[in-house]
Amino acid sequence: MNDLQRxxxxxxxxxxxxxxGLGEPSPDMAQALAIIEQTLGDIEAGQHPLDRPDNWPQRDHWPDRPHWDRWRWAIKALADSCGATAHCRPKYQYMRVxxxxxxxxxxxVALDDIGCLIELASDRG
Structure with a gap:
């Protein structure tokens, strides 16, 4: 089992x-959960999430990094729903959350585990 699978x-x-913990999800929350669910599904199916085509329409923060804007939006939406904040920035070849x-x-703890998943998924290596 590799780090991404763990x-x-x-x-x-x-x-x-x-x-x-969040009860009835708002539309944004439901979309953020679906994004993470899809990422998990890819990994559990033995595929790297970066191999999926990136059709996220709001690729304005990191347009040259597939899925980064999408994952950034998702973790921020989840954090907002939990009364927390999430900061995302590039670090080497991956996104630091x-x-x-x-x-x-x-x-x-749950948000941190999702953040770790995003960090590892954002790096091809």
Whole structure:
């Protein structure tokens, strides 16, 4: 099992914690959860998420990095729903994700696990 697969194994229950802890999702929250779910599905199927075509219409922050704008939007939407903040920036060849304290420790840990998944998924290496 590689690092990306290990991150996906931690992110799967984290996604459940977020879903349960946030109640009825807003449309943005539902879309953010679907983005992470799709990323997890790709990894669990043995595919790298960067191999999927990037059809995200708002590629304005990092237009040369497939999926980065999409993942950035998703983690920020999830963090906002949890009362937290997420900061994303390029670091070497991957996207660094930092999450600040959410309403509860469980939500903070779940967001951090999703952030780790995004970091590893953003790097082909």
């Amino acid at each position: 991150a996906a194994a931690r992110a799967r229950p984290a996604l459940a914690v977020l879903s349960a 930092d999450v600040r304290q959410a309403r509860s420790d469980a939500l903070t």
